[in-house]
Amino acid sequence: MENRCPHVLDLEGRDIHGESVVLRAQGPAAQIELPGGVLAWTVTSYEAAKLILSDPRVSKNPRKSWPAHINGEIPEDWPLNSWVAMDNMTTRDGAEHARLRKLIAPTFTLRRTEAMRPNVEKTVNDLLNDLAATPPGVAVDLKKKFAYQLPARIICDLFGVPEEGRADVLRGGELATDSSLTPEEAQANVAHWTNALAQLLESKRTDPADDMTTMLVQTVEEDGTTLTLSEMIGTLFLVLGAGSETVMNLVTSAVRELLLHPEQRALLEAGEVTWSDVIEETLRREAPIAQLPLRFATDDIDLGDGVVIPTGAPILMGFAAVGRDPSLHGDTADEFDLTRADKEHLSFGFGAHFCLGAPLARLEASIALPALFARFPGLSLAVAPEDLEPQGTFIMNGSLTLPVYLEPVPAAGGA
Numbered sequence: 424m425e426n427r428c429p430h431v432l433d434l435e436g437r438d439i440h441g442e443s444v445v446l447r448a449q450g451p452a453a454q455i456e457l458p459g460g461v462l463a464w465t466v467t468s469y470e471a472a473k474l475i476l477s478d479p480r481v482s483k484n485p486r487k488s489w490p491a492h493i494n495g496e497i498p499e500d501w502p503l504n505s506w507v508a509m510d511n512m513t514t515r516d517g518a519e520h521a522r523l524r525k526l527i528a529p530t531f532t533l534r535r536t537e538a539m540r541p542n543v544e545k546t547v548n549d550l551l552n553d554l555a556a557t558p559p560g561v562a563v564d565l566k567k568k569f570a571y572q573l574p575a576r577i578i579c580d581l582f583g584v585p586e587e588g589r590a591d592v593l594r595g596g597e598l599a600t601d602s603s604l605t606p607e608e609a610q611a612n613v614a615h616w617t618n619a620l621a622q623l624l625e626s627k628r629t630d631p632a633d634d635m636t637t638m639l640v641q642t643v644e645e646d647g648t649t650l651t652l653s654e655m656i657g658t659l660f661l662v663l664g665a666g667s668e669t670v671m672n673l674v675t676s677a678v679r680e681l682l683l684h685p686e687q688r689a690l691l692e693a694g695e696v697t698w699s700d701v702i703e704e705t706l707r708r709e710a711p712i713a714q715l716p717l718r719f720a721t722d723d724i725d726l727g728d729g730v731v732i733p734t735g736a737p738i739l740m741g742f743a744a745v746g747r748d749p750s751l752h753g754d755t756a757d758e759f760d761l762t763r764a765d766k767e768h769l770s771f772g773f774g775a776h777f778c779l780g781a782p783l784a785r786l787e788a789s790i791a792l793p794a795l796f797a798r799f800p801g802l803s804l805a806v807a808p809e810d811l812e813p814q815g816t817f818i819m820n821g822s823l824t825l826p827v828y829l830e831p832v833p834a835a836g837g838a
Contacts, residue, residue: 434817450468483776502609509657539783544790582634584663707747
């Protein structure tokens, strides 16, 4: 293989797409350096991503397939340790993965998801009413007040997280995707979040309710054994984090792109494209997750172009790069184009680990976006485009804030 130097990922994700271009130049996958000097690989091409996401030579279980972890070379305070320590279906393979996935899969079927529509509509309407109370001419952070609130409320309602415990539970997920944490901060977050989820589980054990957390507590497998506490905590860790962070970025990015591309918004308003086009093009061009940790090669994997991922190497899925792969989307891959015929993307994954919450994410976005623009047709950015800051992590792909004016602001000196 041609000698290529590992690329040190920017821990603060200051230019996700610029970094993707650099990584893609190294081939279908590039060697990278993670926090703590840990070497890994990131997949940047669409075809290579589909292969890695479904290849039996790729494992999700660090306890069985990552030699450095097994040998104790990865310390407990490693900044990305929450992605390794979680005990749920995302760190299991085969039958173990299927067993844990089966527990929550019924909650996210198309029929069950559609049944959530009234609650999503009510939540969206409540949030829009709150936004409407903003004084005229005052900018509001739409990410904080709308895009964050919607999925957080929906997923917490679904899993019966009480109001007083929501901040702790959701904060843990936010920190888990922050690649700039110090080792001490990362270790403290895992401990704090684990404790918060254990308390939630205990509350449902003593005071059961009609929610998914109670169902987990009461679940008995076919062989009569209950889920372990670690598995229940890990499952909550996954659904509460993934169910809020990704939808937040999807909604935020979709709004931002429509405000930055008025010609595309005009096509939408003229009925020449649909809200589904907006959602799928946003998922393609602005994958909510930029770099998803972690998979592990259980054998050498030759991706062509002189790139071989060696046995035991950790792998990240570079979804931000994959969505803009010019080999699939041509010279216009970087453009936001709602008329694009092929909006193919892998932002919800592929294969056995395809995101269970994809139907719910699409439902939330399909209700939130048209309702927002219908309620506030004069919506506009309150800052210059170049002043929009990135989220501050290489794991997620989004804006740190999205300051907007809900109604047109009169020009200075106007009547």
